[in-house]
Amino acid sequence: MDIKVSSDFLTGLLFCGLGAVAIIIGSSYPIGTASRMGAGYFPLMISSGLVLLGGILIIRSFLVETAEVGHVDFRPLLMLVVSILLFGLLIESWGFLVAGVLVVVGARVAGRHYAPLETALLAVGLTVFCLLLFVYGLGLHLPATHLW
């Protein structure tokens, strides 16, 4: 997908948005004085700075010709993020073996490398290798044995 919007404009919007959210949430924290700062003093300083910088980027994007974002491939982004999210959501209920295989398969699909046999072998091989190395070798506590 081609995004024909200035990347500076989008960055500015993002900075402003993040800063504004932080200011709104942070408005409930006491500010205090310079010599006795409350919890809200420093975050307010930083988030105001962020809004200011975002503003500069937005204004500049209208005044000067800036580069467009250009072609973005959403498939790797979505597939990879979803497969890692799944790992996080499933590791405690289904165990490492299932979650691990899912990540590897998800990663291969994200990069358009289907090749079912190669993917299956890689997924099983890597997961078993990691189980041996990290759980038995290095003694990390992964929920590995929930399956049986």
Place this chain on the structure above:
Amino acid sequence: MELFHDIGLGFSVALTPWNLVYGFLGVLLGTIIGVLPGLGPVATISILLPVTFTLPAPAALIMLAGIYYGAQYGGSTTAILVNLPGESSSVVTAIDGYQMARKGQAGLALATAALCSFIAGTLATVVIAVAAPALAEVALDFGPADYFSLMLFGLVAAVILAHGSVVKAVGMILVGVLLGTIGIDANTSLERFTFGIPSFGDGIDFAVVAMGMFGIGETISNLEQKDSARTFVKEVTGLWPRWADMRRFIKPALRGTALGGCLGLLPGGGPVLASFSTYALEKKLSKRPAEFGRGAIEGVAGPEAANNAAAQTAFIPMLTLGLPSSAVMALMIGALMMQGLSPGPQLMNQRPDLFWGLIASMWLGNLMLVVLNLPLVGIWVKLLSVPYRMLYPAIMLFCCIGVYSINNNALDVVMAAVFGAFGYIMKRLHCEPAPLLLGFILGPMIEETLRRALLISHGDPMVFLQRPISLSFLVMTVLLLLVLVAPMIRVTRERAFEEGAD
């Protein structure tokens, strides 16, 4: 002499069998990831951070440091044989190194790179041993106001590290600082930005941010590019340089060490800048500048020495001031903090074994690297034929395991996925992740020193200008900002990076 006593202590720590093993593991892993394009030391160190938690502090630091300078060696192998920088700092090595390899001098180019890196590594180790204690002595007098100004200087200097827009880099720093405020405020015990989630009370773990932004985010953007076929030089002969060759590369190596060592000290300097500047210097000094770009041995020797020297002297501000000058040094500080140690000038007195052991291990590591890289070069050539489609699923799996095992908390994995997406989006918007990471690390320290400085001065901000140390850092910060914004220098900086991208 106290120095000899200290260095003796260092070697007694570094030479214990387990520390030797971890050091070797570090440089081996560093070489591997340096050889493989698309996987850098930042991602690797962030993946391994949780594992080092179970190790004693010296072993952890020795291993992580080994990964860092090992990657400098491995990166040059790929640069010479494939004309692809395995590591961003070996971009310059690829220019003349690959040309040498095409002329049948692959062995000579590899030997030059390894030996010059070794010379630089040895000299830089001596520099650290001499300079670091002196600097730490000075830093012991620093008050909160001085530290505040120092860290401000460090953050602004980090902007140099980022390509492209200064405004975006500063913005990324602020986002990082803001992320650093998440959690329970140390002074007032008030929860900030925790959204009612209990495990956010301790803040977001540093390794989660690092692994998300670098490990996952970088992989997503790598997947966008097509897996291009690589053409590489498989024949490596003549590994041992002749006397005449050595005489040609020794002077560039020494000059590269000096320049690289100085640039490595500066926050934001680092190996990339060092190798670019040394290449330019050697080209200017050479009697045959036309040879550069067509396989000049000086064009390999100088930059290789420089990037290794810079990689090592970058440890000086990290070890003595607690100031990270690059993303890798930020990770090192993260590793120290995970071990319950606070980086700063007191570290050397509290843990001399850690400090001197690390320094001694750097020299040993460099020695191991020469052995690893020259006689075993055949293995690295084979490793280069492993396609990326087999590698990145493994990287992702390691990332997941690494993040989960920090606190055995599945929420960390979810957060890492979120930071991965965020890192990728920011990269597409031409915002670099490194400044964010520095802001995240330094943010809480900046807030703390700001509070303490203003508490002592009863709210009078003039305290930052009245203390000479603080004032000089602030003056340097302002000068640096002017330099960054001044159009002429900005153009040359952009040009330097564009040359690197070609």
